[in-house]
Amino acid sequence: MAVQLILDGFGIDTEAAVIVKTQPNDIIAVRQQIDRHLQLKSDALLRIRVNSYALFKRFSDYEGQNGVLPTQHLIPRVLLAQSLNTGLPIWLSDELIITLDLLQKGDFLTPHQSFETSLLIACDADLLSSDIHEFIAALTRQNTQFIQLLAVAAVKETFCRYIVLGLSLTEEIARFLLEELVKADDIRCFLHTLAYQQHLDCLRRFVSTHQLNQALPPKIYPVSLLQALPLLALPEKEANDLPDKFIKALHAAERSIPAQGIKPEAINDLLVDWPLLLSELAVLVSENATLLTQALLDKLHTFTSQESQNLLTALQQRLDSYPLLDASAIVDEVLNWSSAYFDYCRKAFLAKQPLDESVNLSFSDWLLAQQARISRSVHDWRSVSAQARSYLDQAYTVVIIMVDALSALNQDILLDELNSLDHLTLRQQMLFSPLPTLTEVCKMAVLTGQPVSDQQSGNQEAILRHAYQNYLAEEKSLKVIQSWAESSERTERIEEQTQLVVLFENRLDERLHECPSFSKHREDIRPIIRQIKRSIMGWYKDAARLNKEVVFFITADHGMTVTQELYAGQALGEVKERVYKLKSSMQMPDEFTLIGDYAVPKKRCRLTPHAWLTHGGLTPEEVLIPFITLSSKPPRPSATPLDLKLTDVPCLVIANKFWQIEVLLTANTTINNIQIYFTKPFDGKESIDSIRANRQQTIKINFNSMQDQEGLTEVELLLTYDCADRHEKNTKRLSVKFPVALLEKDAGTQSFEDMF
Numbered sequence: 001m002a003v004q005l006i007l008d009g010f011g012i013d014t015e016a017a018v019i020v021k022t023q024p025n026d027i028i029a030v031r032q033q034i035d036r037h038l039q040l041k042s043d044a045l046l047r048i049r050v051n052s053y054a055l056f057k058r059f060s061d062y063e064g065q066n067g068v069l070p071t072q073h074l075i076p077r078v079l080l081a082q083s084l085n086t087g088l089p090i091w092l093s094d095e096l097i098i099t100l101d102l103l104q105k106g107d108f109l110t111p112h113q114s115f116e117t118s119l120l121i122a123c124d125a126d127l128l129s130s131d132i133h134e135f136i137a138a139l140t141r142q143n144t145q146f147i148q149l150l151a152v153a154a155v156k157e158t159f160c161r162y163i164v165l166g167l168s169l170t171e172e173i174a175r176f177l178l179e180e181l182v183k184a185d186d187i188r189c190f191l192h193t194l195a196y197q198q199h200l201d202c203l204r205r206f207v208s209t210h211q212l213n214q215a216l217p218p219k220i221y222p223v224s225l226l227q228a229l230p231l232l233a234l235p236e237k238e239a240n241d242l243p244d245k246f247i248k249a250l251h252a253a254e255r256s257i258p259a260q261g262i263k264p265e266a267i268n269d270l271l272v273d274w275p276l277l278l279s280e281l282a283v284l285v286s287e288n289a290t291l292l293t294q295a296l297l298d299k300l301h302t303f304t305s306q307e308s309q310n311l312l313t314a315l316q317q318r319l320d321s322y323p324l325l326d327a328s329a330i331v332d333e334v335l336n337w338s339s340a341y342f343d344y345c346r347k348a349f350l351a352k353q354p355l356d357e358s359v360n361l362s363f364s365d366w367l368l369a370q371q372a373r374i375s376r377s378v379h380d381w382r383s384v385s386a387q388a389r390s391y392l393d394q395a396y397t398v399v400i401i402m403v404d405a406l407s408a409l410n411q412d413i414l415l416d417e418l419n420s421l422d423h424l425t426l427r428q429q430m431l432f433s434p435l436p437t438l439t440e441v442c443k444m445a446v447l448t449g450q451p452v453s454d455q456q457s458g459n460q461e462a463i464l465r466h467a468y469q470n471y472l473a474e475e476k477s478l479k480v481i482q483s484w485a486e487s488s489e490r491t492e493r494i495e496e497q498t499q500l501v502v503l504f505e506n507r508l509d510e511r512l513h514e515c516p517s518f519s520k521h522r523e524d525i526r527p528i529i530r531q532i533k534r535s536i537m538g539w540y541k542d543a544a545r546l547n548k549e550v551v552f553f554i555t556a557d558h559g560m561t562v563t564q565e566l567y568a569g570q571a572l573g574e575v576k577e578r579v580y581k582l583k584s585s586m587q588m589p590d591e592f593t594l595i596g597d598y599a600v601p602k603k604r605c606r607l608t609p610h611a612w613l614t615h616g617g618l619t620p621e622e623v624l625i626p627f628i629t630l631s632s633k634p635p636r637p638s639a640t641p642l643d644l645k646l647t648d649v650p651c652l653v654i655a656n657k658f659w660q661i662e663v664l665l666t667a668n669t670t671i672n673n674i675q676i677y678f679t680k681p682f683d684g685k686e687s688i689d690s691i692r693a694n695r696q697q698t699i700k701i702n703f704n705s706m707q708d709q710e711g712l713t714e715v716e717l718l719l720t721y722d723c724a725d726r727h728e729k730n731t732k733r734l735s736v737k738f739p740v741a742l743l744e745k746d747a748g749t750q751s752f753e754d755m756f
Contacts, residue, residue, distance in 0.1 A: 003034055005063070005071040006049040007056045010098045012074045017047035020055055027058050034059075038067045079103060089115055091152045099145040116158035123149070127159070130166040132230055142187050150182050173225050180221070195232035197221050199242055199272065202231070203249055206269050208711045210262055212252045215714040215735030216245065219707040220681045236274035243276045250277070254284050254291065255419070265295040273303040278311050285315060287339040290347070324362040327369070331377045334366065335430055338620045342409045345621060349518035349562050357564075357603050364602055364618040367432075368593060374432050381433050381442070384555050384627060385449030385467070388500070392471040396631075397494055397543055397550045399501040401532055402447060404439060404509035407559025409621035410525055414554065414628060417529045424540065424552070424630040436579050436600045437558035437615050437622040439509065446557055446625075447502065464502055471499050483507055492535070494542035494550070501539070505532065515613045518562050536630065549632050556625040560615045563606035567591070572599045575607045578616030593618070641669045641723050642691070644676070644732045647698060651736050658704045661736060665699065667691040672722040678703045679716040679731075709738040 006013055020030050030048060037046045050056045062068045076097040081088050084107060092115075097103065100123070108122035109115070120127050123146060126138035149155050156178050163174040184190035200216065201223060207214050236243055250270050256262045271277065285291045292315055300312040322344050325337050341359070348355055367374075374380055388398045406414070408430045418426060434442045434451065444460065445452050448467035455463055461480045465472055472478050476497040482504045494501065508528055515521045536552055543550035561578070569589060573580035580592075580599040592599045601607075601617050608614075615622050642665065649662040665674070665688070674688040684703025691697050715736045720729045 002067040002069050003037060003046045003048065003062065004069045005056070005059055006047060006074065007053065007071060008049055008074040009051055009053070010074065010076055010094060011051070012076065012079065012098075012103065013049055013072075015047065017049040020048060020050045020059075022055060027055075031059070034062060038065070041067070076103060083107070084109055089154065091154055096148060096152075099148055114158060116155045117162075119149070119155065120159060120162075128162045128166060132167050135163075135167060136191075136230065136232065139187060140191060144186055147182060147184060147187065150178060156182070169228050170224070173222070173228050176222060176225055191232060192234070192238060194221065194226075194229070195234040196239065196242065198226045198229070198231050199234050199239070200245075201226040203242075203246055203270070204711065206253075206266075207249055210253060210256060210266065212249060212256065213712070214245075214249055214252060215712050215733075218681055218705060218709055218713050218715065222707060234272070236276055239274065243272075243274050246270055246272065246274070246277050247280045250280060250284065254288055255415075257288075257290060264290045264293050267291060268295055268299040271296075271299055271303075273305050273308055275305065275307040278305075278307050282311055282314070285340070286336055288343050290343045322356070322359055324359055325366050327362070327366055329366065331370075331373060331379055334363075335379065335624075338363070338408070338430065338624055341620055342411075345409060346412075350522075352517070354564050355604070360604065360619050361602060363620050363623075364593075367435075367618055367623060371435075379429065379431050381431050381446045381625075382449045383431055384446050384553060387629070388468070388553065389471070391551045391631075392468070392499060395549065397498055397501070397548050399494075399503070399536070399539055399550065399552045400447060401503045401505060401535075401552065401554045402443060403505045403528070403532070403554065403556050404443070405512050405558065405560050405615060406508060406525070406556035406626060407621045408624040408626050409559060410522060411626040411628075413522065413525050414529055414626055417526065417533055418554075418628065418630065421533070421536065421630060423632070424536075425633050427629040427631075429627050430624045431555065431627045433556070433558045433623055433625045435595050435618070435623070436598045437617065438577055438579065438598075439557055440576075442557035443504075446555060460502075460504070464500070468500055478502075480504070492538075494539050494546065494548070496546055503532075503535070512560055512613050512615075513611055518613065521560070521613055540632065543632065551632070552628075552630040554626065554628040554630070558615050559619075559622045559625055560613050561604060561617055561619040561622045562613055563611065564604040565606070566609060567601065567605040567607050571607075576616060578605075578607060578611070578614045578622075580607070640730050641728070642667050642671050642674070642719060642721055642730075644717065644719060644734075646734050646736065651738055653739055654702060655704075657706070657708060658702065659709075659736075659738065660700055660702050661734075662698060662700050663734075665691060665697045667693060667695055669693045669723060674719070674721045676701065677718040677720075679718055681705050681707060682715060710740055712737045 006017060018030060018033065020026065034046065034048065037044075048059065050059065056071075063071055076094040077088055077092065080092075080097055080102055083103070086109065100119075102108070102119075102122070105122050108118055110118040110121055113121070117128070124138040124141060126134045127142075129135050129138065150159065160171065160174045160178055163169055163177070164171050167174075169177075181187065181190060197220060201219075204216050206212075207216065234242075250267060253262055253267050253270065257264055267281075271281065281291075285296075297312060297316060300308050300315070303309070303312075322341065323337075325334065329337065341363075345355065375382070384400070388400060391398050411428070411430070415426075415428060434445045441452055444455060444463055448455060448463060450467065456466055458466075461478065464480065465478055468478070474497045476495060477499040479492075479498055479501045481492055481501070483506050505528060508524060511524045512521065515524065532554065539552070540550060563578075569591065571580065572586065572589075572592070573582045575581075576598070578601060582597050582599055588594050588599060591603060591605070592601055594600075598616075604617075604619065606612070606614055644663050644665055647662045647664050652660045654660050670690065670693045672690040674691065676686045676688075678684040682703050682705050684701060686699060686701045688697065688699065713736055715734045717732045717734065718729065719732060720727070722728075
């Protein structure tokens with residue numbers, strides 16, 4: 001046989017051969033092997049394969065010798081053209097043929113289809129599918145070599161036509177999609193980014209629709225692209241910080257349900273099958289039963305994770321019946337249980353539906369058994385006076401607003417009205433009131449921190465002066481205001497000497513006993529709270545004028561309950577609201593429990609025929625009272641020597657995708673060589689020579705982006721500057737509210753602009 005030289009620069013040849021390496025000794029050894037083979041005139045074919053023309057030149061002198069066959073030059077284009085028996089387009093290079101493994105695909109040409117179409121089908125037929133889900137799945141299966149194919153203009157144009165026609169996308173969206181694919185290093189990485197941006201767009205639309213005050217990262221893809229494609233899967237572990245942003249929006253939406261009238265079903269638009277998000281949802285639903293809707297269960301039915309199915313099962317059971325309170329629960333667990341219980345109660349009371357007494361009794365039994373544990377907790381009624389003294393120690397003016405019969409059941413109305421007081425820091429909690437829940441037992445006890453039996457005799461003002469005597473050095477240090485008594489404007493003002501103000505608001509309790517329904521009682525609360533709100537705003541202005549820090553406490557002596565039946569047994573003593581005042585000790589019937597000198601009913605019964613709403617018992621809505629703290633606070637000092645924040649001037653549109661913002665720079669030391677840069681996807685910068693110590697400077701900065709921006713968006717800026725012989729860098733994030741575009745861009749408006 002003979003010797004066959006093979007020049008294979010693309011690694012096409014797979015048959016047995018002697019592979020020539022580049023080392024001189026290897027070349028000499030192979031030449032000797034060829035010489036021996038030719039001399040022996042062996043019947044075997046000796047195949048010699050080299051991978052470069054430079055290496056082949058070391059063996060080119062064998063060409064034409066006896067026993068040496070014509071050299072095989074393995075050229076991918078030639079081999080593919082021979083295999084397909086057709087000419088190849090110019091753009092199909094040898095490298096691309098090898099990259100796409102076309103020599104191994106056989107005859108991939110499709111009748112009546114262009115070469116480009118056939119090639120796309122050979123890569124994956126579903127790339128040309130009219131089903132967008134199949135298209136995305138096929139795209140996911142492609143590797144980085146496919147990106148090289150899309151870089152070819154002819155292939156890109158063919159692919160674009162199929163995307164437009166088959167998937168009913170606009171040509172603009174299709175071209176943008178392909179351009180981004182070509183720029184991507186990895187298709188899966190691009191699809192992950194696309195999925196992230198789609199979920200972010202869903203969050204952005206939710207925040208905008210419900211007017212939530214939450215800044216989000218800027219857009220990097222057109223909204224039309226994000227919304228034209230189906231929502232791509234994004235596992236939680238690949239979602240980076242997005243679950244935290246969804247959770248923040250979920251909390252904001254939950255708070256806005258009573259405040260802004262958002263329907264509970266709206267939160268379903270925020271749900272993604274992420275365990276972290278679902279875990280947070282479970283906590284919120286446990287605290288706010290209004291979130292538990294059939295629509296929520298239907299949404300969870302569409303998820304597949306084990307966490308979602310566990311939550312679905314738990315919520316389904318809870319929707320069917322409200323759970324009893326565990327007798328061994330700790331205080332925090334009881335309060336969480338009660339928060340959800342209140343939501344459950346509101347629905348039932350407003351619908352005039354009776355409640356299962358066993359649920360109420362589970363709370364009452366726990367309450368009577370755990371008084372020692374409650375008294376040691378921060379949720380005991382003594383916390384009001386303890387907090388008041390703590391703020392008085394810090395030289396705050398303290399205002400305590402005691403609203404008679406304001407139950408924690410109606411705390412949602414209170415928060416709804418107070419959330420607009422942005423200049424005050426709000427903190428909310430629930431407290432256990434003294435027992436039994438009667439005004440004569442609870443009111444002054446809550447205000448002073450001492451049981452009524454331990455207080456000195458006297459009127460309310462005298463009792464308060466004695467309880468807070470260490471803080472009331474002057475006669476004018478205490479102001480007592482009563483809703484049932486007339487008072488002058490001066491009496492209701494905070495003055496220089498004022499340390500403690502106590503407002504007794506009794507109108508709600510006065511209306512309670514004649515109130516025909518729970519819904520009417522709810523209507524009575526709102527105007528009273530609005531009046532309190534106006535008073536708070538006036539007191540806040542007084543304190544600010546006097547340069548005094550002020551804190552407001554809004555609380556109650558007890559709550560109320562909606563009764564379900566009239567007690568049919570024998571009277572046990574003097575009727576006091578919903579309890580009997582006993583004149584002597586006696587055996588308690590099963591329906592009552594003894595607390596001090598009072599016989600207290602265990603169930604929701606009333607002792608007089610028409611007192612539908614009253615108090616004195618042990619239901620959660622009687623015992624648990626709100627405790628709202630509203631405090632002024634000084635501005636935070638700057639954490640860096642140079643601070644930057646937005647002024648009140650709105651973001652301006654100065655051109656298409658170009659904006660201008662105004663920022664205030666504050667320096668607490670002399671700063672030089674200030675450079676301000678916008679980070680991607682924005683572009684813009686500003687320079688300032690210097691700012692002297694303790695000075696401010698307002699500047700306007702222009703910037704742009706490849707994408708339109710709209711709504712409240714998180715914008716990141718990089719600051720570099722020289723300070724005290726050192727160079728520093730720090731990052732600032734601003735929540736910029738981009739204005740809504742007045743005119744959507746389309747081909748018509750663009751053509752109109754191009755005329756000028």
